[in-house]
Amino acid sequence: MTDERLASPAIHLTGVTKTYDRRGDDEVLTIMEGLDLSFHSGELVTIVGPSGCGKSTILKLIGGLVPLSGGSISFEPSSPNPRIGFVFQDYANALAPWKTVQRNVEFGLEIEGVASKSERADAAARYIEMVGLNGFEDAYPRELSGGMQQRVQLARVLAYEPDVLLMDEPFGSLDAQTRRDLQQELRKILDSLHRTVLFVTHDIEESLYLGDRTVVLSHRPARILADFERSDQTSIFEDFVSSDSFRKRFHEVWDLLRSGPDDA
């Protein structure tokens, strides 16, 4: 189904500014100022940067969850309401605790107003299978491990069939082994979907392994420190991280992030 749809849109950020009024004092917190950044259609871009640099804010701005302070965000082909799917880091707080896995995966379709129960159930079943949760359809989120809860969130967003997928440190709170497994599976799933995906992380290794392209951001106000294409095409994690090109990149990014001001 997904493959027959129109290409996923490109996203252009033009002179994007975001400021927050700090509560209590008159200081204005500038997260980013005049940021220009483009994401191509069907591209998986990882955004890496120090914590608090505004990388999550970029996703929230694109997703329309927070208003812009300046500049503009456009989609190409232009669409006033592109379908956007969000995956959050804090899976426990992003799932509905009173809904079973099945109903959680149907959630996006339910919100959208897909009235037909069987249509929702079919979509849910397909993606529950894809993320490997078959057999857990009737479980409640609290009965699942962190990795499995994150799989529920992934299935939910895929069942919604978004044009753009925004992932905010989705594997940040998982243990190392689970994170590896999910990274590899995610690559496999996304390779078959050809969606525009923005994946925010502070894990350099993850950003280089997952991204078709990696954008390195500075401490706030966020500037683009580097913008790489993927160095090696292998999707096998062990091969990827033992390649010379990976190690060179890793050091490069590490140096870029370390040299930035650090008042965190």
Next chain:
Amino acid sequence: MSGQDKLGSAWIRGLKTILVLSVIFSLWEFVSRAEMVNPFLFPPPTQVFTDTLTAFTNPPYRSGEGLLFQIGKSVYRSITGWTIGVIAGVLFGIVAEWWNKPGSVAISVLEFLRPIPVILFLPVLVLIVGIGDLSRIIVIAWASFIFVSINTIFGVRTAKQSLLPDVVRSFGGSETLVLRQAVFGLAVPQIVAGARQAVGIALVLMVASELILSTDGIGWFILFMRRSLFPAQMYGAILIVGILGLIFGALFQRLEKRILRPYIR
């Protein structure tokens, strides 16, 4: 502990309770029959039982309808009042806390009215809406509303920390859908806690409201039996209030267990 053991210990506890109660009732029976106390004022439990049973359909001297009718009245008032209070409390709590700016004014007004003992509203209400069911229902509904709305407000505060409202918005959901599909569900454990407190208060107010300016209901029946010197029926009715409390509590617990199952590990 396995389910089997739990069931077993529940049975044993039940048996122990029955044992203790039978000891108490036997002592009471003996003390009364032996006329160690005035048997007219403290009739033996066997007499309380038979007289009360008779009163179900044949109430003593000029007391109008039977005890069964009075119980029905009281149960109707408490359940109706509780239900109205819970629904209103949930709606008010969610709306007032979610739209904080206008809501905070409403919450302040509530905080002002909250400490006034609810039963004081009754004489005023009787003047306004009359002596019938409505005044009692309003009193019970108001008290339930207070408990449920305050708890709902806390539930909504926890919902505000959640990402689920943003999830609903990211799927293109309106603010109404955010309330229905995220905030309400997240507030449910707190709402249930409030509703549980309201069950207790509804029972107390059911009886209390019928002690004042009333013509029927089990509270009125207890009062009337005392005035008319039918202590056996009075004791019987008091025991029935206790049994009603147990039944309400057990019914609510079943409901609560079903609702909260997904939330509790």
